[in-house]
Amino acid sequence: xxxxxxxxxxxxxxYRLGHPQPGADSTxxxxxxxxxxxxxxxxxxxxxxLSGIEAAPHTLAAxxxxxxxxxxxxxxxxxxxxxxxxxxxxxxxxxxxxxxxKEFSAxxxxxxxxxxxxxxxxxxxxSVTGLDPEARYLFLxxxxxxxxxxxxxxxxxxxxxxxxxxxxPDRVYIHPDSPATGAHWMRQPVSxxxxxxxxxxxxxxxxxxxxxxxxxxxxxxxxxATQLCSxxxxxxxxxxxxxxxxxxxxxxxxxxITQLKIAxxxxxxxxxxxxxxCKRWASFIQGMLTNYCVPGTVPGYQEHxxxxxxxxxxxxxxxxxxxxxxxxxxxxEAASASAPPCGGPSAEAYLLHPAAFHGAxxxxxxxxxxxxxAPDPGRPAPYSAAFLDLQPGPGGSAYQAAPxxxxxxPHFIQGGPFPLPYPGPGGYLDMGSxxxx
DNA sequence: TCGTCTTACACTTTTGAAACGT
DNA sequence: AACGTTTCAAAAGTGTAAGACG
Numbered sequence: 145x146x147x148x149x150x151x152x153x154x155x156x157x158x159y160r161l162g163h164p165q166p167g168a169d170s171t172x173x174x175x176x177x178x179x180x181x182x183x184x185x186x187x188x189x190x191x192x193x194l195s196g197i198e199a200a201p202h203t204l205a206a207x208x209x210x211x212x213x214x215x216x217x218x219x220x221x222x223x224x225x226x227x228x229x230x231x232x233x234x235x236x237x238x239x240x241x242x243x244x245x246k247e248f249s250a251x252x253x254x255x256x257x258x259x260x261x262x263x264x265x266x267x268x269x270x271s272v273t274g275l276d277p278e279a280r281y282l283f284l285x286x287x288x289x290x291x292x293x294x295x296x297x298x299x300x301x302x303x304x305x306x307x308x309x310x311x312x313p314d315r316v317y318i319h320p321d322s323p324a325t326g327a328h329w330m331r332q333p334v335s336x337x338x339x340x341x342x343x344x345x346x347x348x349x350x351x352x353x354x355x356x357x358x359x360x361x362x363x364x365x366x367x368x369a370t371q372l373c374s375x376x377x378x379x380x381x382x383x384x385x386x387x388x389x390x391x392x393x394x395x396x397x398x399x400x401i402t403q404l405k406i407a408x409x410x411x412x413x414x415x416x417x418x419x420x421x422c423k424r425w426a427s428f429i430q431g432m433l434t435n436y437c438v439p440g441t442v443p444g445y446q447e448h449x450x451x452x453x454x455x456x457x458x459x460x461x462x463x464x465x466x467x468x469x470x471x472x473x474x475x476x477e478a479a480s481a482s483a484p485p486c487g488g489p490s491a492e493a494y495l496l497h498p499a500a501f502h503g504a505x506x507x508x509x510x511x512x513x514x515x516x517x518a519p520d521p522g523r524p525a526p527y528s529a530a531f532l533d534l535q536p537g538p539g540g541s542a543y544q545a546a547p548x549x550x551x552x553x554p555h556f557i558q559g560g561p562f563p564l565p566y567p568g569p570g571g572y573l574d575m576g577s578x579x580x581x
Numbered sequence: 582t583c584g585t586c587t588t589a590c591a592c593t594t595t596t597g598a599a600a601c602g603t
Numbered sequence: 604a605a606c607g608t609t610t611c612a613a614a615a616g617t618g619t620a621a622g623a624c625g
């Protein structure tokens with residue numbers, strides 16, 4: 145994983161990737177709104193990194209007047225802008241470790257956040273199809289609040305307990321292999337296991353900053369980066385999976401989650417049979433035998449399912465799905481059909497603020513009475529009104545970008561300089577502070 | 582007092598360099 | 604000499620428990 149600072153040594157301490165957005169919460173402490181800085185920009189490294197990117201066939205049209213974002217924490221009044229989001233038709237994403245996620249989701253997924261940064265477990269691991277094998281794409285992941293509530297563990301379930309904290313600076317994790325060809329991404333599952341979550345608002349490492357005891361939803365964005373550092377783009381598709389919703393905590397609240405983590409995460413092996421927590425583990429085994437199955441025998445429950453170093457990143461060397469013709473990349477004609485029209489926003493603009501490309505949610509979701517409930521795929525997710533709808537694909541777990549693409553809000557194109565600096569593979573982008581909902 | 586957060590700890594896996602073999 | 608495999612130590616990732624903090 146690259147640290148953005150390694151790529152941009154010369155920008156100085158005042159440089160920020162994401163400009164403060166219109167309507168941003170002005171009451172936010174400056175240290176938070178300024179967020180992550182990139183003190184050392186080395187453009188030569190950037191050139192090297194971007195040298196392989198193909199020339200862009202299309203140019204960004206002149207930017208239209210920018211609509212204002214809704215004010216922070218304000219009512220949701222602004223309808224999505226009329227511009228259509230340039231999606232990637234035919235592109236579908238499936239959650240590889242869906243079974244594991246469902247196991248956690250059924251209990252109420254919790255993710256530890258620490259000052260130094262903690263990895264997500266389970267990690268988001270997806271398979272993608274429908275890309276142009278020869279085009280280059282960026283894979284991004286960010287995490288957004290699900291609602292405006294803070295949660296509290298009530299012994300048996302999670303309950304809302306008050307208003308959410310002000311939204312923290314948005315950061316986006318860029319998959320280390322980005323940008324890579326569609327053939328590369330489709331060759332094997334793409335894992336985001338290196339993503340780290342932190343509760344340190346002044347985190348210097350570029351980890352994704354979250355509030356403790358808040359509910360979050362990871363999102364995965366695919367950007368066709370026809371030319372990364374100019375005003376070109378080739379379409380974008382965003383995906384999310386309801387079962388990956390989680391509540392951030394500094395210490396596990398639900399003992400069943402702890403047991404699930406120990407059972408499924410190889411790094412927690414020490415807390416199993418022969419570990420210090422063997423009594424507790426034995427009790428859990430008994431429970432699993434009664435209610436589910438022995439860990440390791442439940443599909444998606446094997447510890448390898450999310451083992452770091454699996455099919456995940458650095459896909460540049462992996463070769464897991466190569467031999468499966470059934471899952472081979474779609475023919476080129478399908479991909480060419482997804483080629484975007486001329487004009488439109490750029491990949492870097494999307495990097496600057498992916499959320500803007502999906503517009504603002506048309507409404508705030510109702511507070512969930514209890515997180516213990518399994519997510520209802522049939523019910524629109526809180527952000528879905530302005531987000532790409534995900535339809536279960538033929539494979540069951542595959543989600544496809546629906547044709548009824550929502551809106552595209554170009555107001556963030558204006559926010560960043562062109563060419564936009566790109567933090568590089570495995571890095572994070574600080575999106576700056578932005579309105580909460 | 583209670584809920585939340587921080588830190589040190591023991592344990593495990595991962596990673597990469599060095600050694601070794603072909 | 605080049606390449607591939609094995610070994611091993613350091614680094615990194617886990618949840619726990621105790622204590623600090625507000």
